[in-house]
Amino acid sequence: xxxxxxxxxxxxxxxxxxxxxxxxxxxxxxxxxxxxxxxxxxxxxxxxxxxxxxxxxxxxxxxxxxxxxxxxxxxxxxxxxxxxxxxxxxxxxxxxxxxxxxxxxxxxxxxxxxxxxxxxxxxxxxxxxxxxxxxxxxxxxxxxxxxxxxxxxxxxxxxxxxxxxxxxxxxxxxxxxxxxxxxxxxxxxxxxxxxxxxxxxxxxxxxxxxxxxxxxxxxxxxxxxxxxxxxxxxxxxxxxxxxxxxxxxxxxxxxxxxxxxxxxxxxxxxxxxxxxxxxxxxxxxxxxxxxxxxxxxxxxxxxxxxxxxxxxxxxxxxxxxxxxxxxxxxxxxxxxxxxxxxxxxxxxxxxxxxxxxxxxxxxxxxxxxxxxxxxxxxxxxxxxxxxxxxxxxxxxxxxxxxxxxxxxxxxxxxxxxxxxxxxxxxxxxxxxxxxxxxxxxxxxxxxxxxxxxxxxxxxxxxxxxxxxxxxxxxxxxxxxxxxxxxxxxxxxxxxxxxxxxxxxxxxxxxxxxxxxxxxxxxxxxxxxxxxxxxxxxxxxxxxxxxxxxxxxxxxxxxxxxxxxxxxxxxxxxxxxxxxxxxxxxxxxxxxxxxxxxxxx
Numbered sequence: 001x002x003x004x005x006x007x008x009x010x011x012x013x014x015x016x017x018x019x020x021x022x023x024x025x026x027x028x029x030x031x032x033x034x035x036x037x038x039x040x041x042x043x044x045x046x047x048x049x050x051x052x053x054x055x056x057x058x059x060x061x062x063x064x065x066x067x068x069x070x071x072x073x074x075x076x077x078x079x080x081x082x083x084x085x086x087x088x089x090x091x092x093x094x095x096x097x098x099x100x101x102x103x104x105x106x107x108x109x110x111x112x113x114x115x116x117x118x119x120x121x122x123x124x125x126x127x128x129x130x131x132x133x134x135x136x137x138x139x140x141x142x143x144x145x146x147x148x149x150x151x152x153x154x155x156x157x158x159x160x161x162x163x164x165x166x167x168x169x170x171x172x173x174x175x176x177x178x179x180x181x182x183x184x185x186x187x188x189x190x191x192x193x194x195x196x197x198x199x200x201x202x203x204x205x206x207x208x209x210x211x212x213x214x215x216x217x218x219x220x221x222x223x224x225x226x227x228x229x230x231x232x233x234x235x236x237x238x239x240x241x242x243x244x245x246x247x248x249x250x251x252x253x254x255x256x257x258x259x260x261x262x263x264x265x266x267x268x269x270x271x272x273x274x275x276x277x278x279x280x281x282x283x284x285x286x287x288x289x290x291x292x293x294x295x296x297x298x299x300x301x302x303x304x305x306x307x308x309x310x311x312x313x314x315x316x317x318x319x320x321x322x323x324x325x326x327x328x329x330x331x332x333x334x335x336x337x338x339x340x341x342x343x344x345x346x347x348x349x350x351x352x353x354x355x356x357x358x359x360x361x362x363x364x365x366x367x368x369x370x371x372x373x374x375x376x377x378x379x380x381x382x383x384x385x386x387x388x389x390x391x392x393x394x395x396x397x398x399x400x401x402x403x404x405x406x407x408x409x410x411x412x413x414x415x416x417x418x419x420x421x422x423x424x425x426x427x428x429x430x431x432x433x434x435x436x437x438x439x440x441x442x443x444x445x446x447x448x449x450x451x452x453x454x455x456x457x458x459x460x461x462x463x464x465x466x467x468x469x470x471x472x473x474x475x476x477x478x479x480x481x482x483x484x485x486x487x488x489x490x491x492x493x494x495x496x497x498x499x500x501x502x503x504x505x506x507x508x509x510x511x512x513x514x515x516x517x518x519x520x521x522x523x524x525x526x527x528x529x530x531x532x533x534x535x536x537x538x539x540x541x542x543x544x545x546x547x548x549x550x551x552x553x554x555x556x557x558x559x560x561x562x563x564x565x566x567x568x569x570x571x572x573x574x575x576x577x578x579x580x581x582x583x584x585x586x587x588x589x590x591x592x593x594x595x596x597x598x599x600x
Contacts, residue, residue, distance in 0.1 A: 008082045008182055009074070009104030013089045013145050015138040017119040018111040018162040020086055021210045022217070026173065026188040027084035028196060034081040037200040039074065040091035043067030047094035052130030055202050062201055067095030075099060082182065089142035090135060101148050104156070105180040108146055110252050111162035113137065113245040117238050128205045134241060139248035146255065159256035169216040190215045247293065254292035272421045279378045279417035282397060283366050286374060286415055288381055296414055301396035305404050306459030308395035308414075309333035312553040314424075315379065315388040319594035321553075323375075325515050326392070327368050333456045334394060338406070339365040339413055365413045366394065378417040379597050389422040389554060393458060424556050432581070435561035435573045436476035438490060438548075440539065441466035445480040445488035445510045453488075453512045466491040477550070479542070479563060482510035486536045490550055493558070496520070498547035498576045503531040516551040519587065520580060527583050529576070539563075547574030556588075557581045 010027065014020035028035040042063030045056050053059070064070050074085060083104075120132045134140060149157045158179045165172045169189055177184040193214050195203055203211075234242075258274065278294035279286055301307035311326040366374075375390065382388075393416040399408040422428055430436050443466045446453055451462075463480075470478035470491065477490040489495055489511035496505045503524050505517065517533075524531035542548055546569045548560035557580060559573035587593055 008180065010082070010084045010107065010180055011074075011100060011104055012084065012086050012107040012109055013142060014086060014107075014109040015111055015116060015142060016088060016090075016136070017116045017123075018109050019166055019216065020088075020109055021207050022213070022215075023107070023109060023165065024084065024086040024198075025191045025196060025210065026169070026216070028198065029187045029191045030082075030185050031187070032082050033084050034079065035196075035198045036074070036083065036085045037198055037203075038086055038088055038091065039063065039070050040067050040087060040095060041200065041202075043070060043095055044088070044091035044093055048135075051136075053202075054128050055205060058201055067091075071095065071097060071100055075103065088138060089145055090138040092141055092145070097145070098148070101145070102152060102154075106145075106149060106157040107176060108142060108149075108157060108159045108252070109162060109165070110139070110142060110159070110249065113139070113242055113249050114234065115162075117242060117245070118234060121235050121238065123206070132238065132241065134244050137241075137245055139245050139252075143248050143251055146252065150255075159252060159259060161253065161256060164256075166216045166218040250292060276420065277378065277381045278419075279374045279415065282412040282414055283364055283370060288378065294416075294418070296395065296416070297398045299399045299402065300414055301399060301406075301409060302393070302414070302458055304399060304402060306457070306461070307337070307404075307406075308393055308458035309337060309339075309456050310391060310393040310458050311456065313375075313390040313392060314553050314588070315384060315390065315419075315597070316386060316588050316594065318385045318600055319591070319596050320375070320379075320390075321588050321594045322515050322519065323372075323595040325518075326553075327371065329456055329515065330371070330392065330394060331368060332454075334365060334413075336452075336455050337396070337457070339394070339396060366415045371415060374415055374417050376597055376599070378419050380599055382419055384419050384421060385597065385600055387421065387423040388419055389428075390417065390419045392417055395458070422554075424554075429555035430476050430550075430558040432555065432558050433573070435559035437474075437562040437565060438560055439470045439473040439475035439478045440564055441469045441478035441480050441491065443469065443478075443480060445482050447483050447510060453510060454508065456512060463491040473564075476558075479539070481539065484536075486510075486538055487542055493550035493552035493555070495542075495548065495550050495560075497537065497542050497545035498549075498574060499541070499545050501530070501576065503529050503576065503580075504535065504537060504541070505531075505533050506537050507534050514551060514553075516553055516556070519593075520551050520557070520584065523583050523587060524580060527579065529580075542568075545569070547577050549577045549580070557584055 012020065012023055014023070024035050024037060027033050042060050042065045045051060045053065045060055046065045047067070064073070074083070116137065117132060120129070120136070123129050124132055129136070146157075146159070158176055160172060160176065173188050174184045191214060194211055195207070199207060258270070274291065276291050277288040278291060279288055280294055280296065281287055296302060309330060311330050313323065313326055314321045371392070375392065379385070379388070379390070395414040395416075396406060397409045397413045398411045400410055401408055425432055443462065446462050451457070451459070466478040466480050470476065477492055479490055479495065480488050482488045487495065487506055489506065494505060494511060494514045494517035496503055505521065521531050521533045543563060543566060548563070548568045550558045550560060557577065559577045561568055561571050561573065
């Protein structure tokens with residue numbers, strides 16, 4: 001016999017102007033559920049006398065106005081059917097909802113704020129509601145409810161976006177039912193047109209479109225109206241409110257995406273760095289922000305054209321390895337790109353006024369001291385003192401209008417310090433013990449006549465196209481040749497070969513003169529190996545080599561055991577590579593090659 005399930009309680013905490021009524025009708029179509037429509041509405045209106053509703057008096061007369069009594073009634077036992085209560089998040093004002101949050105299952109339904117505010121503008125124009133405010137959107141209260149549920153640690157909730165629900169209702173409802181511990185019913189996908197007996201008395205003001213439907217209806221952006229008129233712009237008066245609502249929406253969306261991320265190596269990396277703080281900002285205005293809030297403007301030059309330079313750094317036991325070498329290369333790249341890299345910024349000219357010699361902070365490049373301070377601040381704030389990787393990015397900054405022209409960059413450079421917990425041997429790096437296979441890419445490495453690889457720039461499409469080919473052939477990386485057919489580097493690392501005990505690497509004409517590459521060249525000579533870093537090497541040189549390995553900040557030294565599945569040497573990591581690996585590990589622990597993180 002099929003097991004009879006105990007009646008359950010599901011509370012849907014919703015924003016206004018979402019598909020909350022459709023969600024209620026969906027549960028109302030089940031054969032085991034009783035629905036309640038916004039039972040805290042009268043309590044909210046009594047506790048918020050400034051809130052205008054054309055039907056206020058009727059609601060206050062019809063419903064219980066003491067919200068705490070409503071909570072007690074919702075928690076009462078003895079029901080034969082399960083309960084679905086559609087709740088507006090903003091209705092919790094003046095009510096202790098903690099007992100509700102501690103029991104049952106909770107759906108947190110939200111919507112893209114642009115669509116929500118546009119829909120609200122129509123109701124405001126119709127005289128149903130008053131002026132739309134941050135409180136009216138319900139976003140702050142929904143975030144507060146989410147925070148309380150998360151703090152309880154029971155996992156008895158799910159976040160759902162209105163867009164997600166209307167796009168694929170069956171998939172979303174199946175997940176909601178599974179999380180709530182109830183069986184999904186196909187009847188939840190459709191209902192009869194018209195009003196329902198459990199509708200609130202305000203239904204005629206709000207539910208007309210839902211009454212005309214018999215199932216979930218996906219929003220059509222082309223039919224979206226702003227202020228009740230098609231093809232009219234978003235109301236300028238709501239832009240400031242949209243800006244206020246943005247952080248609340250971003251937090252909920254990030255929480256929803258994190259909870260639905262599939263189990264994979266990528267999710268393991270994300271989980272390890274879920275709560276990191278990232279430094280972002282212009283000179284004198286940068287700050288630490290949570291991962292989900294870390295972003296640059298769509299007008300930033302990195303977005304507009306990959307107009308940025310960057311460095312990768314490694315942290316070992318409280319010290320940043322080869323920091324000064326990386327900063328020197330960053331400065332060189334910024335100079336070549338004409339970022340106005342000056343240690344003390346650009347100074348305003350004289351003229352006898354009070355601003356004579358004053359540092360110009362509105363349009364200048366970060367100084368190296370500013371970059372160091374931001375780096376150390378980020379590492380300390382995240383508690384990263386070992387097995388960490390930092391991506392340091394410097395963009396030309398934000399523009400006043402969309403353009404490739406640097407003259408529109410008037411706000412100074414943008415600095416991003418992204419530090420992650422990422423060991424040398426991890427899901428993001430390579431197999432430094434067993435070795436890897438390389439593909440040979442059809443994409444040629446940039447020539448100095450087009451884009452000099454000595455600029456450590458962020459326009460990495462040349463490399464990414466090669467990496468796409470490597471992924472398609474299930475290789476760790478792609479070997480890239482120059483325009484004349486000689487080996488340059490891989491899509492992400494420098495490359496070395498060993499032949500009869502001699503170590504060779506291509507001259508840095510068509511490849512980045514990597515920091516790790518330079519250290520390995522010097523290291524080979526110090527441990528008694530002959531190392532040639534000035535010649536050109538063909539693919540044939542690598543295919544007949546005794547050993548091959550790659551070098552880079554992220555993964556250090558990685559043996560290459562095959563190229564295009566053709567074994568290098570005997571197809572195993574060689575003794576010379578192992579000798580250099582051990583020597584390099586010792587090098588990373590030597591204080592003279594690294595900079596201590598102050599204050600740890």
